[in-house]
Amino acid sequence: MQMTFYKYQATGNDFILIDNREGLFPGEDSGLIARLCHRRFGIGADGLILLESHDSADFRMVYFNSDGNVGSMCGNGGRCIVAFAGLLGLTGDTCRFMAVDGPHLARVENGTVSLQMSDVTEVHATPRYLWLDTGSPHHVQLWEHWEELDVQREGRRLRYGLYGASGSNINFVQALGGNRFRVRTYERGVEDETYSCGTGVTAVALAMHYLGKLAASPARIDTPGGELEVRFVATGGGYSDIWLKGPAQLVFKGEWK
Numbered sequence: 001m002q003m004t005f006y007k008y009q010a011t012g013n014d015f016i017l018i019d020n021r022e023g024l025f026p027g028e029d030s031g032l033i034a035r036l037c038h039r040r041f042g043i044g045a046d047g048l049i050l051l052e053s054h055d056s057a058d059f060r061m062v063y064f065n066s067d068g069n070v071g072s073m074c075g076n077g078g079r080c081i082v083a084f085a086g087l088l089g090l091t092g093d094t095c096r097f098m099a100v101d102g103p104h105l106a107r108v109e110n111g112t113v114s115l116q117m118s119d120v121t122e123v124h125a126t127p128r129y130l131w132l133d134t135g136s137p138h139h140v141q142l143w144e145h146w147e148e149l150d151v152q153r154e155g156r157r158l159r160y161g162l163y164g165a166s167g168s169n170i171n172f173v174q175a176l177g178g179n180r181f182r183v184r185t186y187e188r189g190v191e192d193e194t195y196s197c198g199t200g201v202t203a204v205a206l207a208m209h210y211l212g213k214l215a216a217s218p219a220r221i222d223t224p225g226g227e228l229e230v231r232f233v234a235t236g237g238g239y240s241d242i243w244l245k246g247p248a249q250l251v252f253k254g255e256w257k
């Protein structure tokens, strides 16, 4: 299948973006999507995103994990598709698009994209970890021995051990003082560590506020791929007006033959 694709990255979380407004891409072909995302046999990416037409929003985002299956919301991918819609001339400095978890607003300033995330109504807390849904499911756990952290091993153990077949994304957090945190994420559907996960970083900011380790919005979060900022309003048990901000860049454009 011949098609034009665009490769984007947002704090090192990388995606293949395809303009599918004509509806020709075979989204049900999970084998093809996994091949396109494969880092040796394909283009290489953590996920693939289709930009499609929508009746009442600027566009629709359809997100697939690199295993080829439809994923839940992707915060970094959401920031990339906003930059992509701008490149295609569909939107200006602000836009509103539809994703699997509902509508999202976004703003673009000098290569930085701020994306409004879904409200969070519940945080499940246990003595060792928290779990919340920021559009995607996230386990958040503080980790003391940072230098010895094997994200692939620990993430895999928790993803399959605690969350059964549907699984969860797993975030390990270190508090750096003030409003700064460091995060490493094991992503479900990639089944490996990624350089950054937007819904994960969002979950970490809210979880740290919930635990009293972050006094107030915003949180500044370091990931292996760079820094992200999360702003939010606490609503007594939940969170609203949540914004994820950081860079999103086109890397290259190509043809798949």
Ligand SMILES: N[C@H](CCC[C@H](N)C(=O)O)C(=O)O
Binding pocket: 013, 065, 070, 071, 072, 073, 074, 075, 076, 077, 136, 137, 168, 169, 187, 188, 189, 190, 194, 196, 197, 198, 199, 200
């Ligand atoms: N990388 C994404 C998360 C993808 C979620 C996916 N791994 C799933 O659970 O389906 C992000 O920036 O939010």
